[in-house]
Amino acid sequence: MAADDRELIARTAAALRDTCDRLLNGDAARRPYLRALSCAGGLASLAELLAGCGGDGSSPFLWEELTEVRLTRCRFEALDESVRLVPHVCLLDLSQNRLVATDGLEYLAGLQHLNLAHNQLSGLPQLCMPAYLALRWLSLSSNKLESLDGLQEMVVLEHLDVSFNFLLSHALLGPLLELGRLRTLHLRGNPLCCYSDHRLRTARALHPLCQTDQFWLDGWRLERSELPPRQRAPATRPALPSAGPSPGPVRTALSSAARPGSLDTRPPPIGSGGSTPGSRRRRTKRRSRVNLADISDLGSTRPAAVLTTSGSLSDQTSSLDGRELPSHLATREQIEGLRQQLGA
Structure with missing residues (x-):
């Protein structure tokens, strides 16, 4: 310049x-x-x-x-x-x-x-x-x-x-x-x-x-x-695991029990008498309500009479004085003897 x-x-x-x-x-x-x-x-x-x-x-x-x-x-x-x-x-x-x-x-x-x-x-x-x-x-x-x-x-x-x-x-x-x-x-x-x-x-x-x-x-x-390739997200979101037990096996067991021919072929346990667990539970509940009362007169020479409430009164008989009485008379005699014994 x-x-x-x-x-x-x-x-x-x-x-x-x-x-x-x-x-x-x-x-x-x-x-x-x-x-x-x-x-x-x-x-x-x-x-x-x-x-x-x-x-x-x-x-x-x-x-x-x-x-x-x-x-x-x-x-x-x-x-x-x-x-x-x-x-x-x-x-x-x-x-x-x-x-x-x-x-x-x-x-x-x-x-x-x-x-x-x-x-x-x-x-x-x-x-x-x-x-x-x-x-x-x-x-x-x-x-x-x-x-x-x-x-x-x-x-x-x-x-x-x-x-x-x-x-x-x-x-x-x-x-x-x-x-x-x-x-x-x-x-x-x-x-x-x-x-x-x-x-x-x-x-x-x-x-x-x-x-x-x-x-x-x-x-x-x-x-x-x-552009760099992107990782595409899955179309459906995976199901979240539930906090409680899964109901799947329960439904499967119930449905298999409801289907004919899907009974359990395993032999029943010893002492079960071939009954299913459900019947065994129902029978146990009935037994829990059975009351047994043994009424015996120690001062009497009459044979002791047993009152069982589990069966019907019409099926029970009793022997008094060598005679065979109807069931309702035998029950009445037992009730009177119990009142005398208790001082009623």
Whole structure:
């Protein structure tokens, strides 16, 4: 470049800076209400604009309404403490500068759009936790990135541009697995793009929610043939095991007992008399209600009479005085003898 051209450029930059100073000088009444600020070139540092207010000599103040700041093609290499004066900025464009560090961005809690393209950064910017949860658009194109460490904290990121950096292999894309809302990714210009199956490897590194044909990689949608196969869920959900005993064997036993010809052919146990368990239980219940009363007159020479209530009275006979009486008369004699014995 000729010396005359350099001198012309320097004079033009100085003239633009003077113009900017004159526009801001004496306009302090309007500055608190500014919502967007843009400057392309002519600044040596961030504090020159935010703290010095364009060099008009006024004291620093808080830019309460400022939400968009675009400072491109300037000469500053780092940020400074003047970032604290714009705490409500949501869009910050610092592209095409000479930044080698981004200290100071942690003061911007509401940052949603950050453009740091065409700088000399070797790592991702450090933000505060609210900014990690708010940032949706990030461009780090044309820097010196060799890894993506810290990207996993930006869980709501939707657009990411890390093209034209020094990413060597797809193993460095591990942090992408945490970005479930990512919809656009730019990787072109990195050494990893030289692989023939670059798109397939990149698709495998994405979050499962991003592995769809609606995802944009390097300006092209992912095709179905580039998506990794998914494990299909079973059509029917398997039955959960029940806490109680299964009723299956009970129903089987009952149904087999109800079917003809399905009787148990095993021999009955000894002493059962060939009766089934059900009949044995019923007979046991009848026996439990049997009351046996032995009525005997110790002072009488008459033979003892036994009163059994298990049978019917019509089947019982008794012998008194050698004579055979009807059963009801024998019962009456026994009752009278019992009354006399008990003193009734």
